[in-house]
Amino acid sequence: MSETLFERIISRQIPADIVFENEELLAFRDINPQAPVHVLVIPKRVVARIGEAQSGDQELLGSLLLAAAQIARQLGLAESGYRLVINNGPDGGETVPHLHCHILGGRSLGWPPG
């Protein structure tokens, strides 16, 4: 399978504004922000989308969500609040087939999503 855009960000072939990195995860600012703070948290290991995650991914998924909350805190969103979003498939609005959790904050977000 050919490399996804996000694999190219992980390997630094494509630049990104990285806000967090550890052995298993990378977080960087979205190129087309939908809120004053818009960060993507991704696993370095490829999982195409949440709908294809396996039981063996349980620990990684837990780490992803905990890191997202920690990054949101570091970016000053803890008190004002924020939203975590995982888009899955065409109707979900997924455009990059590499699992990612959006952190959106810095403004009041409408509900339900359009």
Ligand code: 5GP
């Ligand atoms: P999805 O629509 O798959 O849930 O989210 C993919 C996200 O990746 C979009 O919000 C889009 O703006 C972002 N994105 C696409 N290409 C790039 C890029 O080259 N760099 C960064 N930082 N974000 C990107």
